[in-house]
Amino acid sequence: MPDVILKGLSKRYGDVGAVNDLSLEMKPGELLALLGPSGCGKTTTLRLVAGFLTPEAGEIWVGDRCLSSPTAVVPPERRRMAMIFQSYALWPHMTVAQNVAYGLRFKPGIARSDRDARVREMLRVVQLAGYEHRYPGELSGGQQQRVAVARALVVEPEILLLDEPLSNLDANLREEMRFEIRRLHETFGITTLYVTHDQSEAMVISDRIAVLQAGRVAQVGTADDLYHRPRTRFVAEFIGRTNVVDGVATSFDAVAHGALRLHVAPGGLQPGTRVALSIRPHQVQLSAPVEGAEGANTFRGTVRRAAFLGDTIDYEIAIAGSDLVLRAAAAPTPRFEVGAAVVLRVAPGACVPLGDGD
Amino acid sequence: MDRSIAVWVGAAVALVVLIALPLGWLGWLSVSGEHGTTLAHYRDAFTDPALQRALWNTVVLAFWVGLVSVAIGAPLAWLTARTDVPGRGLIRGLVLASFVTPPFLGAFAWVMLAGPNAGILNTFWRSVTGADAPLLNIFTMPGLVFVVSIYTFPYVYIMVANTLALIASDLEEAAAILGAGRLAVARTVTLPMVLPALASGFILAVLQALALFGSPAILALPAGFHTVTTQIWSLFQFPPKVEQAAAFSVPLLLATALLLDIQKRLLGRRGYAAVGGKGGQRRIIALGRWRWPALAACLVVMSGAIFLPYGVLAKGAFSRAWAQPLSRDNLTLANFAFTFFEYGSTRAAIVNTLELAVLTACIGAAMVALLSYVTNRRLVVGHQLVAFLVLAPVVVPGVVLAVGLFIAYTRPPFVLYGTLWILFLAYLTKEMPVGYAQADATFRAIPADLEDAGRVLGAGRLRILKEITAPLAKSGIIAAWCFIFIGVIRELSASILLFTPSTKVMSVVIFDLKEEGQFGAISVLGLVMLGLTFATVALVQAALGRDVLGARR
Numbered sequence: 001m002p003d004v005i006l007k008g009l010s011k012r013y014g015d016v017g018a019v020n021d022l023s024l025e026m027k028p029g030e031l032l033a034l035l036g037p038s039g040c041g042k043t044t045t046l047r048l049v050a051g052f053l054t055p056e057a058g059e060i061w062v063g064d065r066c067l068s069s070p071t072a073v074v075p076p077e078r079r080r081m082a083m084i085f086q087s088y089a090l091w092p093h094m095t096v097a098q099n100v101a102y103g104l105r106f107k108p109g110i111a112r113s114d115r116d117a118r119v120r121e122m123l124r125v126v127q128l129a130g131y132e133h134r135y136p137g138e139l140s141g142g143q144q145q146r147v148a149v150a151r152a153l154v155v156e157p158e159i160l161l162l163d164e165p166l167s168n169l170d171a172n173l174r175e176e177m178r179f180e181i182r183r184l185h186e187t188f189g190i191t192t193l194y195v196t197h198d199q200s201e202a203m204v205i206s207d208r209i210a211v212l213q214a215g216r217v218a219q220v221g222t223a224d225d226l227y228h229r230p231r232t233r234f235v236a237e238f239i240g241r242t243n244v245v246d247g248v249a250t251s252f253d254a255v256a257h258g259a260l261r262l263h264v265a266p267g268g269l270q271p272g273t274r275v276a277l278s279i280r281p282h283q284v285q286l287s288a289p290v291e292g293a294e295g296a297n298t299f300r301g302t303v304r305r306a307a308f309l310g311d312t313i314d315y316e317i318a319i320a321g322s323d324l325v326l327r328a329a330a331a332p333t334p335r336f337e338v339g340a341a342v343v344l345r346v347a348p349g350a351c352v353p354l355g356d357g358d
Numbered sequence: 359m360d361r362s363i364a365v366w367v368g369a370a371v372a373l374v375v376l377i378a379l380p381l382g383w384l385g386w387l388s389v390s391g392e393h394g395t396t397l398a399h400y401r402d403a404f405t406d407p408a409l410q411r412a413l414w415n416t417v418v419l420a421f422w423v424g425l426v427s428v429a430i431g432a433p434l435a436w437l438t439a440r441t442d443v444p445g446r447g448l449i450r451g452l453v454l455a456s457f458v459t460p461p462f463l464g465a466f467a468w469v470m471l472a473g474p475n476a477g478i479l480n481t482f483w484r485s486v487t488g489a490d491a492p493l494l495n496i497f498t499m500p501g502l503v504f505v506v507s508i509y510t511f512p513y514v515y516i517m518v519a520n521t522l523a524l525i526a527s528d529l530e531e532a533a534a535i536l537g538a539g540r541l542a543v544a545r546t547v548t549l550p551m552v553l554p555a556l557a558s559g560f561i562l563a564v565l566q567a568l569a570l571f572g573s574p575a576i577l578a579l580p581a582g583f584h585t586v587t588t589q590i591w592s593l594f595q596f597p598p599k600v601e602q603a604a605a606f607s608v609p610l611l612l613a614t615a616l617l618l619d620i621q622k623r624l625l626g627r628r629g630y631a632a633v634g635g636k637g638g639q640r641r642i643i644a645l646g647r648w649r650w651p652a653l654a655a656c657l658v659v660m661s662g663a664i665f666l667p668y669g670v671l672a673k674g675a676f677s678r679a680w681a682q683p684l685s686r687d688n689l690t691l692a693n694f695a696f697t698f699f700e701y702g703s704t705r706a707a708i709v710n711t712l713e714l715a716v717l718t719a720c721i722g723a724a725m726v727a728l729l730s731y732v733t734n735r736r737l738v739v740g741h742q743l744v745a746f747l748v749l750a751p752v753v754v755p756g757v758v759l760a761v762g763l764f765i766a767y768t769r770p771p772f773v774l775y776g777t778l779w780i781l782f783l784a785y786l787t788k789e790m791p792v793g794y795a796q797a798d799a800t801f802r803a804i805p806a807d808l809e810d811a812g813r814v815l816g817a818g819r820l821r822i823l824k825e826i827t828a829p830l831a832k833s834g835i836i837a838a839w840c841f842i843f844i845g846v847i848r849e850l851s852a853s854i855l856l857f858t859p860s861t862k863v864m865s866v867v868i869f870d871l872k873e874e875g876q877f878g879a880i881s882v883l884g885l886v887m888l889g890l891t892f893a894t895v896a897l898v899q900a901a902l903g904r905d906v907l908g909a910r911r
Contacts, residue, residue, distance in 0.1 A: 050535055075539075090532075091529055093550045106537030
């Protein structure tokens with residue numbers, strides 16, 4: 001399994017830079033998700049890797065092969081990749097078996113009988129045995145999806161590319177297919193680039209996630225990294241829900257927001273600089289107000305709204321003596337009604353300073 | 359239920375008058391002899407060597423027209439639908455122009471261009487090379503195939519272009535990334551998906567060629583051969599052999615019905631775009647250095663269909679001697695004066711044509727609007743049958759319809775022959791399917807929800823019809839009106855059997871003028887006809903906000 005390196009890729013559409021000096025490395029056998037809102041350049045990046053587009057700057061390397069540069073692009077058919085499309089792109093004039101067998105026609109050294117055996121085996125793996133002679137139009141959405149997966153995997157590609165493959169499925173099926181794709185990845189271990197705009201999909205499926213913003217990589221890391229140690233406001237807000245508190249650093253481990261002072265884990269804050277903190281709602285601890293509830297990062301507040309979500313309650317709490325409103329996700333008991341006074345406590349380690357990026 | 363009965367009675371009467379009566383008489387007369395039923399007319403018709411030759415000529419003509427139309431229409435469709443060839447809008451516009459050009463006008467123009475003696479291209483060839491023999495002779499089977507094909511290929515173009523527009527680029531890219539090169543992608547993915555459209559375009563082109571009367575009459579008769587349509591026409595010349603003509607019409611009718619059935623099956627076989635969810639963009643293929651040569655090739659084809667014929671018609675209209683160079687001495691308006699003021703039947707024919715066109719278009723548009731509304735909203739029991747019957751005339755070639763109408767309406771109870779009404783019936787029947795298809799598409803695009811939303815708020819059905827449905831359907835029905843209008847002013851193949859000296863129409867006069875060699879007047883009338891056609895097309899485009907050829911945009 002080779003690694004994949006994208007170096008300083010740029011691609012413009014007219015005046016709009018879809019991909020802007022993007023660099024990224026994928027480890028062999030890794031499943032990396034490209035995550036971002038629509039228009040962030042994730043699909044363009046994928047199409048650059050597939051060879052459907054020529055970069056205006058930068059290079060794409062797979063192992064020791066340079067596949068794309070502004071001057072030379074190896075065409076898609078010679079990249080030894082496979083791709084699963086958002087629309088599945090199943091050929092309506094071919095049966096399921098013909099669709100799946102298609103890529104094998106172009107792989108040298110595979111006998112016809114062997115071809116049939118591989119197709120049968122792959123259809124068994126994606127649980128479509130017995131559907132060989134159906135046409136795609138006769139299958140359900142989920143089954144079409146499985147055919148698309150089988151067609152891509154049967155050629156044993158070096159790299160597998162997926163372009164929002166689950167976005168056409170309904171919610172239940174989508175959930176199921178996430179685990180299915182993860183299972184297949186663990187079975188075959190193909191280096192995989194997975195484009196999605198759905199953060200929970202990215203978190204379930206991938207080894208690492210690259211969050212894209214305006215054609216650049218904002219941050220790469222495991223789901224855990226991105227959730228607990230976001231480096232920019234964009235990443236913090238895109239991965240999960242969060243409170244962002246703007247303030248000014250007063251020391252190397254404290255930030256002032258108006259009259260409030262928030263302590264953070266000791267780190268490299270520059271006193272006097274503006275800084276934003278990310279505080280995850282579930283890391284805000286709530287308790288009933290008792291005398292002597294004082295101490296670092298402890299505030300009084302009033303419940304403005306409460307929404308019962310089953311396993312948690314979602315609160316909106318106005319902090320006393322401040323314009324700040326924090327969201328908190330707390331256990332269903334004890335329950336605080338709207339208008340109740342509460343005490344909030346946030347561990348210094350849960351206040352994550354965000355970089356200068358907006 | 360009572361509403362259903364009223365609609366059914368009305369539709370039944372209309373369909374009896376329009377289709378059942380003429381075709382019934384046609385069938386009956388073809389088997390009726392002096393002593394009961396007989397197959398003698400069929401035996402006469404199909405053992406006569408001249409008629410056999412006409413039949414064979416028609417087969418040859420139709421087959422080659424189908425092939426040539428595919429050879430022209432398919433690449434043009436691909437170029438304009440999928441590549442970055444320059445001037446795609448222009449090419450589409452020219453294909454549309456070719457689509458609406460009356461084929462017999464094109465045939466006249468090509469007589470002036472490539473007639474063996476005086477044809478302009480041949481004169482030019484002789485003066486350049488000094489040769490004696492003509493370069494081109496349009497009065498031949500290949501000449502006829504060429505002239506028919508350049509006005510028939512748009513059928514293939516429309517089918518293929520609209521299909522290509524439905525095939526998402528994903529499908530081709532999916533093949534490319536699995537290792538298929540460009541040719542392999544074209545061979546294994548694109549072509550098989552376009553094939554049903556290609557075959558059905560081929561069939562439509564064949565059907566056009568089978569039913570066409572004008573071009574064979576203009577080009578084949580001087581060359582000394584007949585096709586089925588010209589043969590039927592000549593059986594009507596004095597002394598008329600109506601029974602034989604009827605017997606000869608039946609196979610043409612059956613062949614048309616059969617081919618249309620095959621075409622429908624081809625298209626219905628598998629859904630194309632139905633697979634998969636969204637996505638499905640269509641990306642444009644860069645032709646690179648082939649861009650300009652591709653445009654040049656398109657323009658060469660279009661010069662055969664549009665530039666040269668239109669040019670020679672314009673020249674013929676404004677010059678004293680159309681075969682002579684266009685000098686100041688040769689310029690004149692005399693042809694216009696002759697056409698409009700001196701030649702006997704022209705003005706009456708123009709008036710007849712316009713009267714018939716407006717009448718047919720108004721009544722036809724009203725009928726198809728009503729019928730398609732009724733079938734789309736399923737207001738009556740058996741609405742599918744209504745739709746089927748309205749579309750049925752599609753299988754009746756103009757000449758065959760004319761034979762049937764002639765037989766049906768030269769005898770009691772309805773003696774309409776000799777009046778404009780028989781032409782009206784012919785046109786209404788012939789144009790009904792086109793108008794219905796347009797009206798049907800219009801109502802299909804107006805979700806019943808829009809009407810239901812109004813009714814929930816308290817408006818009655820009639821009020822909804824007036825305030826919601828009618829404004830939304832207006833442009834589509836105007837388009838249906840225009841399609842019928844265009845169809846009528848260019849109609850020749852039925853008119854040529856049904857006219858009488860007092861009921862001539864423009865196309866028939868043009869045909870008469872040919873007998874007298876009045877090319878100047880033909881050109882003038884041709885330009886008038888083209889002017890009317892293009893004005894109406896412009897009206898359609900304005901009403902629909904898109905071009906007439908495609909479902910796209």
